[in-house]
Each structure stands twice: as C-alpha cells, then as structure tokens.
Amino acid sequence: DTGVSQDPRHKITKRGQNVTFRCDPISEHNRLYWYRQTLGQGPEFLTYFQNEAQLEKSRLLSDRFSAERPKGSFSTLEIQRTEQGDSAMYLCASSRTLYGYTFGSGTRLTVV
Amino acid sequence: GQNIDQPTEMTATEGAIVQINCTYQTSGFNGLFWYQQHAGEAPTFLSYNVLDGLEEKGRFSSFLSRSKGYSYLLLKELQMKDSASYLCAVRPNSGYSTLTFGKGTMLLVSP
Numbered sequence: 001d002t003g004v005s006q007d008p009r010h011k012i013t014k015r016g017q018n019v020t021f022r023c024d025p026i027s028e029h030n031r032l033y034w035y036r037q038t039l040g041q042g043p044e045f046l047t048y049f050q051n052e053a054q055l056e057k058s059r060l061l062s063d064r065f066s067a068e069r070p071k072g073s074f075s076t077l078e079i080q081r082t083e084q085g086d087s088a089m090y091l092c093a094s095s096r097t098l099y100g101y102t103f104g105s106g107t108r109l110t111v112v
Numbered sequence: 113g114q115n116i117d118q119p120t121e122m123t124a125t126e127g128a129i130v131q132i133n134c135t136y137q138t139s140g141f142n143g144l145f146w147y148q149q150h151a152g153e154a155p156t157f158l159s160y161n162v163l164d165g166l167e168e169k170g171r172f173s174s175f176l177s178r179s180k181g182y183s184y185l186l187l188k189e190l191q192m193k194d195s196a197s198y199l200c201a202v203r204p205n206s207g208y209s210t211l212t213f214g215k216g217t218m219l220l221v222s223p
Contacts, residue, residue, distance in 0.1 A: 004154075031209060042116075042199050042213030043155065056210060091154060095209060100145070103154035 004104035012110045020078045021107045025094030035091040116214035132185045134200030147199040195221045
C-alpha cells in the first residue's frame with residue numbers, strides 16, 4: 001500500500017493558463033474523488049469516479065474543469081483558463097468501500 | 113441543502129480532555145466521519161458513526177445522535193501532536209460515498 005499519490009505537489013501558474021494534475025489512487029481502490037480546499041475551509045467535493053465512470057459532478061465544477069479516469073486507474077484534473085479564484089489545494093482520495101477515504105497529500109495551486 | 117457547523121477554534125492543555133462538537137442539517141444521512149488534518153497535510157481518517165451511540169478508538173471517541181443531528185469527537189490525554197484541524201463530514205447519500213465537510217475546528221494544545 002503506497003498510498004494515494006498526487007503530482008505535482010505545488011503549481012504556480014499565470015492567470016489564463018491551463019493546468020493538469022494527476023492522481024494515482026491505491027491500486028485496489030475502484031472509487032476516486034477530487035476535492036478542493038481553501039484556507040480555513042473544509043474540503044469541497046468536485047467529482048467522483050467509480051472505475052472509469054464519472055458518476056457525480058459538483059456544481060462547483062464549471063465548464064473550465066474537466067476530469068478523467070481512463071481505464072479506471074489514475075485520474076487527471078484539468079483546469080482551463082485559470083483564474084485567481086482557482087487558487088486552492090486540490091485533494092484526491094480513493095476508497096475500496098463506502099467507508100473511509102484515503103487522501104493524497106494534495107496539489108497546491110497558486111494562480112498569479 | 114447541506115449545513116455542517118463546528119466551532120472555528122479551541123484551545124486545551126496537554127493531558128486534558130477536549131470535546132469538539134458538530135451539528136448537521138443535510139438532505140440525507142448515511143454516516144458521519146471525523147478527520148484530522150495537520151497544517152499543509154492531507155486529512156486522515158479518525159472515526160465513522162452511522163448508528164447512535166459512542167465509538168471508542170484509543171484516545172479518541174466519537175458520538176452520534178441522529179435525531180438531534182449532532183456528533184462530538186472526544187480527545188483524551190491530549191498531546192502536543194494533537195494540535196490540528198478536526199473535520200466533521202457527513203455522507204448524505206447511500207449510493208455514493210461523497211462527503212460534505214464542515215469548515216473544521218482548529219485545536220491548539222499548549223504545554
């Protein structure tokens with residue numbers, strides 16, 4: 001069990017640029033989640049995959065955001081035309097059952 | 113809608129006991145979770161309650177009352193390393209396991 005890996009750990013980008021983050025879940029976990037967390041707030045749900053199927057998307061996920069999980073393994077989250085309000089920690093989590101996620105260490109995005 | 117309330121900050125002394133409360137109003141209920149998050153790190157799972165009552169796990173215990181929409185996390189024999197944010201989260205839907213989190217309670221343990 002190597003845990004949930006996220007890459008990169010930190011990303012600084014200029015407003016208007018596109019960014020892509022990667023998440024590698026625990027290998028036997030078929031459920032994968034993306035959350036966003038800003039300072040002083042709890043994580044906010046963005047999207048959920050079961051295997052390769054994206055089963056749920058939050059209204060927070062504007063059309064500038066897209067997520068994929070090809071072949072039900074790793075997942076990517078892309079943000080197009082980044083805005084300063086996108087600055088946050090992007091957390092990925094995975095689980096095998098309905099109980100208890102394992103979170104990755106997150107990707108901290110700063111849009112300047 | 114979903115609403116989860118917890119105190120913003122709490123302070124306590126090393127060796128003491130502290131209780132962090134959480135109240136929730138959600139469109140459904142299928143379990144309540146507590147997570148610990150140290151600054152700059154990922155949340156880590158502490159406890160899960162789906163039925164009323166107390167769940168004990170070492171120094172940490174969690175209580176749930178579904179009729180009152182209320183939970184608490186009890187931390188005993190506080191240690192300096194317990195200084196962290198404690199997140200209360202509810203799973204509203206039975207089909208999926210997406211969680212709705214509160215804003216977290218920042219606990220500061222002093223010597």
